[in-house]
Amino acid sequence: MKQTVPKKQLDIKNINDQDLDVRKPAKTIESYQKEAAQGDSNAEYALGIKYRNGDSVAQDYAKAREWFQKSAAQGHAVAQTMLGNMYRNGEGVDKDTNKAIEWYEKAAVQGDAGAQLNLGWMYRNGEGVAKDATKAVAWYQKAAVQGDPSAQYALGMMYRKGLLGVPKDVAKAIEWYDKSCCAGRCGCAIYPWRNVSQWRRRCQGCC
Missing domain, CATH: 1.25.40.10 (Tetratricopeptide repeat domain)
Known part of the structure; x- marks a missing residue:
């Protein structure tokens, strides 16, 4: 073949x-x-x-x-x-x-980011597998590094709220939100900011 x-x-x-x-x-x-x-x-x-x-x-x-x-x-x-x-x-x-x-x-x-993102979601939520925070974060990380905006957003949320064993880290949360914004998922980046105008300035500045 x-x-x-x-x-x-x-x-x-x-x-x-x-x-x-x-x-x-x-x-x-x-x-x-x-x-x-x-x-x-x-x-x-x-x-x-x-x-x-x-x-x-x-x-x-x-x-x-x-x-x-x-x-x-x-x-x-x-x-x-x-x-x-x-x-x-x-x-x-x-x-x-x-x-x-x-x-x-x-x-x-x-190295397919879509598959990595899906595995992250499934391990996070226990869809078809036992919940495994470590594996979920690892797969999200792999997808995020490749530029997947949904994975980048998910990591931003994890660092912002301290989810899945990820330590709270506002600086890292903002970093991943910015990456997600610049990769095309701009709406998600509003979460760390107090108002829409502040978010827009931030998002425009990172791209």
């Missing part, structure tokens, strides 16, 4: 799920199918997204899962995360948090 080089995988990862082709001429479903038939994991992932979102085809979770499965089996990290999402949400398959975690872990060890 044709394996996908990391650079190509990274390119696909950075394209919005809702529009895989925003930075290049549109490909037809037939083009993706032709490439997927040759074992291209990016094309398999793209078809999974198309069928999951009903983009240019009728929405079909079963077909989406099938294509994500093919891509994930080749080691495509984002496809592994999407497959985990489908098992977690029961989309096209019976809901199975154990399988969701299995696929998230495969993606997370490859």
